[in-house]
Amino acid sequence: MMNMGNMQQMMKQAQKLQKQMVEAQENLSKQEFVGKSPQEYVTASFTGDKTLKNLEIKSEIVDPEDVDLLSDMIVMAVNDGLTQITKAQEASVGKYTKGLPF
Incomplete structure (x- = not known):
């Protein structure tokens, strides 16, 4: 049988991990990303x-x-x-969720 000390320690570790994940996601949300089409004719900021x-x-x-060329450039910039x-996200939050089942 697992003793209560180990269970409490595991819960503390899980809470710490959850807090780190939330902080990583918040930091990521504050960053700006700029997608670009070839030759940077279109840029999309996120x-x-x-x-x-x-x-x-x-x-x-x-x-x-x-108009099709313009549409294609927009799609490329947005997807980029x-x-x-x-x-x-994978680099910052993924390290906390790696191996967890969803």
Whole structure:
């Protein structure tokens, strides 16, 4: 039978881990990530909680005859920004959740 001292120690460790995870997530949410399309024609700025804060489009990419190109550039910039956030999440919060079942 596990003694109560070990159980209490495990609970304290779990609480400490949870606090560290919350702090890591809060720090990540305060960071800014900028996704870019090729040649940086489009940039998309996000916060770490995946909120789109700004979308900039350079005028030279705006061609009324080729709206599909602009759409593609926007998608690339947004996806690049989201990928950066995901990698940062894995690096900061992932170390606490690695191996945990979900």
